[in-house]
Amino acid sequence: MRLNQNILLLGKKVVLVPYTAEHVPRYHEWMKSEELQRLTASEPLTLEQEYAMQRSWREDADKCTFIVLDAERWQAQPDTTEESCMAGDVNLFLTDLGDPSLGEVEVMIAGVTKLGLTKFEAKIGQENEPSLRMFQKLHFEQVAVSSVFQEVTLRLMMSEPERQWLLEQTSHVEEKPYGARS
Template sequence: MWLNENTLLLGKKVVLVPYTSEHVPRYHEWMQSEELQRLTASEPLTLEQEYSMQCTWREDADKCTFIVLDAEKWQAQPGTAEEGCMAGDVNLFLTDPGDPTLGEIEVMIAEPSCRGRGFGTEAALMMMSYGVTRLGLTRFEAKIGQENEPSIRLFQKLHFEQVAVSSVFQEVTLSLAMSELERQWLLEQTSHVIEKPYRARSPEPH
């Protein structure tokens, strides 16, 4: 999505940056993992296919994606290649042409050393807040493999409720409608987030 190509979102634990070609080699390396292929229901791609996919993420109006960086690493080494700080990714799909206020959200913390540290929770909250304030979304869905219990628990913690189970695809669908109370809660959870122009790498003053 062109809208976020110059947007950086700085949180406490994670930094969200647009998915650029410099991130592709590490992303491709992650997606060779059979575990990640299974959890994300995806097929392995060649490196060339991954570069093509990165272009569609940037250009397609119905996809919004950010790469999740480890904020501590990113801030400790200004100017360091982002590839070395990558933790995962977070995506929004605007999949229903009849309802532009609905976004399907996915979050993946692919780097083993970054799991279990709250990165996925903060990344999902930041992306949801971006979807509400920048894309006009009022409802979110998450489709998660039945065996992916950590992801199911993550979204339940974010007030999502299970609304469907597909035995064919072996996945559950969770949903969250943004009432005024939910919107206020979400904006409070992300009130610390700073939006900056992408590529401005100077650390924030404390």
């Protein structure tokens, strides 16, 4: 999504940067892991397919993707590459054209203030206990189970108390232009 192409979110422990071609080789290496494929319900892709996927995620109006960097490593040396600091990714999918306030999220990000989202959904494999626990800690509640896809749907309704709680949890996060290291 072009909306986040120039946004860097700087937190205490992580930095979120737009997913660019620079990140693809490391991401591709991660996705060779059978465990990661299983936990994310992903299929292995060739490197060329991974570059095409990155371009799609960047261009598609219904996706907002960030790469998670280890903030300590990234800030330690100005010449450190983002690829060497990568720790994960964050994805937000706008899945319901009839409801522009709903976004499917893989990890919570600052969608509340920039995108006007009031509902977040996460679809997680039934066996993925670490992800289920993480989203429940973030106040998501189970709303559906699909035995066909072996996944659980969790939802967070962004009431005013939830919005205030989220803003308090992320009050230390700074939004900067992407490309600014300091």
